[in-house]
Amino acid sequence: MVKIDILVIGTGLAGAIAAITAADNGCKVIVITKTENVISGSTAHAQGGIIYKGLKDSPEKLKKDIIQAGAGNCWEPAVDQLCQKGSNLVEKLLIERFKVDFDRNEYNELELTSEGAHSERRIIHSKDKTGETIQTSVTKELQNHPNIRVLTNHSAFDLLTLSHHSTNLNDIYEKPACFGALVLDNLSGTIFPIYANETILATGGLGQIYQHTTNPKETTGDGIALAWRAGARCFNLQYVQFHPTTLYTERSERFLISEAMRGEGAELIDQNGMQFMNKYHKLGSLAPRDIVARGIHQTMLDNGHPCVYLNISHKNSIWIKDRFPTIYEHCIASGIDITSEPIPVVPAEHYFCGGIGVNLRGRTSLQRLYAVGEVACTGVHGANRLASTSLLENVVWAYYAGLDASKHCRSDSYFPEIYPWIDATEDADPALIAQDWTTIKNTMWNYVGLIRTRGRLLRARTILRHLQTEIEQFYLKAKMTRDVIELRNSVQTAIAVASATYEARVSCGTHFLID
Numbered sequence: 001m002v003k004i005d006i007l008v009i010g011t012g013l014a015g016a017i018a019a020i021t022a023a024d025n026g027c028k029v030i031v032i033t034k035t036e037n038v039i040s041g042s043t044a045h046a047q048g049g050i051i052y053k054g055l056k057d058s059p060e061k062l063k064k065d066i067i068q069a070g071a072g073n074c075w076e077p078a079v080d081q082l083c084q085k086g087s088n089l090v091e092k093l094l095i096e097r098f099k100v101d102f103d104r105n106e107y108n109e110l111e112l113t114s115e116g117a118h119s120e121r122r123i124i125h126s127k128d129k130t131g132e133t134i135q136t137s138v139t140k141e142l143q144n145h146p147n148i149r150v151l152t153n154h155s156a157f158d159l160l161t162l163s164h165h166s167t168n169l170n171d172i173y174e175k176p177a178c179f180g181a182l183v184l185d186n187l188s189g190t191i192f193p194i195y196a197n198e199t200i201l202a203t204g205g206l207g208q209i210y211q212h213t214t215n216p217k218e219t220t221g222d223g224i225a226l227a228w229r230a231g232a233r234c235f236n237l238q239y240v241q242f243h244p245t246t247l248y249t250e251r252s253e254r255f256l257i258s259e260a261m262r263g264e265g266a267e268l269i270d271q272n273g274m275q276f277m278n279k280y281h282k283l284g285s286l287a288p289r290d291i292v293a294r295g296i297h298q299t300m301l302d303n304g305h306p307c308v309y310l311n312i313s314h315k316n317s318i319w320i321k322d323r324f325p326t327i328y329e330h331c332i333a334s335g336i337d338i339t340s341e342p343i344p345v346v347p348a349e350h351y352f353c354g355g356i357g358v359n360l361r362g363r364t365s366l367q368r369l370y371a372v373g374e375v376a377c378t379g380v381h382g383a384n385r386l387a388s389t390s391l392l393e394n395v396v397w398a399y400y401a402g403l404d405a406s407k408h409c410r411s412d413s414y415f416p417e418i419y420p421w422i423d424a425t426e427d428a429d430p431a432l433i434a435q436d437w438t439t440i441k442n443t444m445w446n447y448v449g450l451i452r453t454r455g456r457l458l459r460a461r462t463i464l465r466h467l468q469t470e471i472e473q474f475y476l477k478a479k480m481t482r483d484v485i486e487l488r489n490s491v492q493t494a495i496a497v498a499s500a501t502y503e504a505r506v507s508c509g510t511h512f513l514i515d
C-alpha cells in the first residue's frame with residue numbers, strides 16, 4: 001500500500017513549488033505526472049514573462065490593472081494577496097533560490113517589458129521562453145529533493161473520497177474529504193491507490209477540449225473532471241481566455257506569438273496593412289486580451305480574410321532575433337521571416353480563468369484537497385486574465401498551499417478501507433476515441449468559443465451530454481489506459497464548461513454573449 005503525507009498531481013510550476021515547499025517543511029511528498037517527461041504542462045509554453053515590479057510601480061497600480069482586465073469580476077482579497085506578496089516571492093524563490101536566469105541589462109538590472117493592459121513595464125522574462133527557463137530550474141530541485149519522489153507515466157483517474165470510496169457506510173455522515181487518488185501506471189497497466197493526508201491538484205488547463213489552443217497535448221481538463229466527480233466546488237467556468245495572436249497555418253496546432261511582442265511595439269494590421277484595433281479600444285493593439293481577440297475576429301469577418309497580421313518588422317532585425325529567438329525560429333520553419341514581413345495570426349484558446357474554487361491558501365471546498373495553478377480558480381483573474389499573471393499566481397498560491405498542507409498534515413488522519421478496483425478487459429477502439437475527440441473539440445470551438453449565443457450553448461450541452469453517455473458505457477468496458485482516462489475527463493470538463501456557460505446569463509469579459 002502506498003501511503004504518503006502529501007500527494008501532488010501535476011509537475012508544472014504550481015505542482016513543483018507546492019511540492020518543494022511542503023517537502024522543505026518536513027513532509028514526504030509524491031508527485032505524479034501522466035506524461036513521460038517530468039517537464040510537462042503549459043508552464044514551459046509561457047513565452048512572455050512573469051510580473052515582478054516596475055520602476056514606478058506599486059501593488060495598488062497592479063491591482064487596478066488586474067481588476068480592469070478582469071472586467072471588475074475579480075475577488076479583491078485574492079488580487080491583494082497576489083499584488084502584495086508576489087514580487088517578494090519571485091525574489092525569494094525564483095531569483096534567489098532557483099536562480100532562474102532572467103534577462104538583465106548592461107548594469108545587471110532585470111530587464112522589464114510590458115504586455116496588453118499593463119500600465120507599467122513590470123514583467124521580467126528570459127527571452128521569449130520564460131516558462132521553460134523557470135521550469136527547468138525548478139524541476140532540478142523537484143527531482144533532487146530528498147523528501148520528494150517523482151513518478152512519471154502515472155495518471156490519476158479518480159480522487160479517493162469518503163463518500164465515494166470508503167467501504168464504511170457511515171463515512172457518508174462525515175464532512176466530505178479526499179484521502180488520495182486512484183492511479184494508473186501507464187506503462188505496466190497496474191492500478192493502485194495512493195493514500196495521502198493531503199492531496200494537491202496541479203493538473204493545469206483544458207486547452208485540448210478546443211479545436212485550436214496554445215496548450216500542449218496533455219492539457220485535457222483532468223483536474224476539473226476529478227474535482228467535479230469528487231464533489232468539489234468549481235466556478236467561473238464560463239471564462240475561457242482566447243489568446244489574440246497565434247501563428248496561422250493550415251495545421252490545427254496553434255503556436256503562441258507572445259503578447260510581449262506587442263509590448264515591444266508590434267502592431268496588428270489587416271491584409272491591407274491598416275491598423276484596426278483603435279476602432280475597438282483606446283489602447284489599440286495593447287488593449288485587454290478579450291477585446292483584442294474579438295477585434296481580430298470581427299476584422300476577419302468584415303474582411304472575409306482567414307487571419308490578420310502582426311508586424312514587428314520595423315524593429316532592428318538583430319534585436320528581433322535576440323529578443324524573440326523561439327518565435328523567430330518557429331516562424332522561419334513555417335516560411336515566415338518576422339524581421340521582414342508581418343506574421344499571419346488568429347486567436348486560439350489559451351487559458352482557463354475559471355476552475356476549482358480555492359481560498360487564499362489554495363484549499364478547495366473538499367477537506368484535505370487543494371488546487372493550484374490553472375486548474376484552480378483563485379478569483380485573481382475574474383472574467384479575463386491580465387497577461388503574465390499566471391506564472392505569478394502559480395508561485396504565490398503554490399507556495400501558500402504547500403505551506404498550509406504541510407501544517408495540516410496529521411499523523412492520525414483517517415484512511416478507510418476502499419473497494420478493490422476491478423479493471424475491464426476490452427481494448428479501447430482508437431477510432432472511437434479519435435472521433436469522440438473530434439466531436440468534443442469542434443463542439444467547444446464552434447459553440448462555446450470566442451463569441452457565444454444561448455442557442456449555440458444549449459446545442460453544445462445536448463451534444464456533449466449524449467456523447468458522455470456513450471463514453472461512460474465505453475469506459476466501463478474498456479481496459480484502463482491514459483487515452484481512455486483523458487477522453488472521459490475531457491467530456492466531463494467540456495460539459496461542466498458548456499453547462500456553466502449556458503447558465504451564466506451576464507455577458508462579461510471572456511464570456512461574450514451576443515443575444
Ligand code: SIN
Pocket residue numbers: 046047048049256257258259260351386387388389390
Ligand atoms: C504571452 O506571452 O503572450 C502569454 C503570456 C500569458 O499568457 O500571460
